[in-house]
Amino acid sequence: LLPILKYPDPRLHIVAKPVEQVDERIKQLAADMAETMYEARGIGLAATQIDVHERVVVIDLSEERNQLITLINPIITHKEGETTYEEGCLSVPGIYDTVTRAERVSVEFLDVDGKPQKLDADGLLAICIQHELDHLAGKVFVEYLSTMKQNRIKTKLKKREREEMK
Numbered sequence: 001l002l003p004i005l006k007y008p009d010p011r012l013h014i015v016a017k018p019v020e021q022v023d024e025r026i027k028q029l030a031a032d033m034a035e036t037m038y039e040a041r042g043i044g045l046a047a048t049q050i051d052v053h054e055r056v057v058v059i060d061l062s063e064e065r066n067q068l069i070t071l072i073n074p075i076i077t078h079k080e081g082e083t084t085y086e087e088g089c090l091s092v093p094g095i096y097d098t099v100t101r102a103e104r105v106s107v108e109f110l111d112v113d114g115k116p117q118k119l120d121a122d123g124l125l126a127i128c129i130q131h132e133l134d135h136l137a138g139k140v141f142v143e144y145l146s147t148m149k150q151n152r153i154k155t156k157l158k159k160r161e162r163e164e165m166k
């Protein structure tokens with residue numbers, strides 16, 4: 001299990017680098033990320049969130065937690081429509097707020113065998129892909145909220161951090 005960075009940790013704003021070679025190290029990283037995501041009851045996790053700054057994302061929307069999608073060097077090649085969703089984030093525990101994103105996206109990526117793949121997504125999968133790719137770009141969903149809300153969230157999470165230290 002890998003520790004998930006918590007907002008406002010500055011490392012969440014590091015921009016991830018493309019993976020050079022889909023090798024055993026990357027396969028192990030994806031497996032470790034999936035285990036961490038399942039344990040944290042997330043439906044997505046970006047490598048940035050476990051302080052690894054390479055372009056790897058894992059997603060599993062299934063109830064049975066057995067339909068893992070691993071996206072290596074994902075790029076969104078097409079966006080369409082607009083949709084809003086009450087988002088949460090494993091790096092911003094207990095905070096949920098409305099975010100507007102594209103309704104449908106096309107994403108190109110390498111799978112764990114290094115094979116190029118293309119995926120057209122809508123619904124929660126499209127939202128999750130955009131949320132995770134934001135993480136790889138060093139962006140956290142709270143940055144879409146007002147400055148006032150962001151300051152309140154920072155204060156709240158810092159206070160909670162101090163409580164936990166006692």
Ligand SMILES: O=C(O)C[C@@H](Cc1ccccc1)[C@H](O)SCc1ccccc1
Pocket residue numbers: 041042043044045046085086087088089090091124127128131132135
């Ligand atoms: O922190 C993350 O990246 C995991 C996110 C992914 C996500 C956020 C908003 C909308 C879709 C995906 C979540 O914490 S996973 C928790 C969750 C579970 C069901 C529905 C929405 C969020």
Ligand SMILES: [Zn+2]
Pocket residue numbers: 088089090091131135
């Ligand atoms: Zn997140």
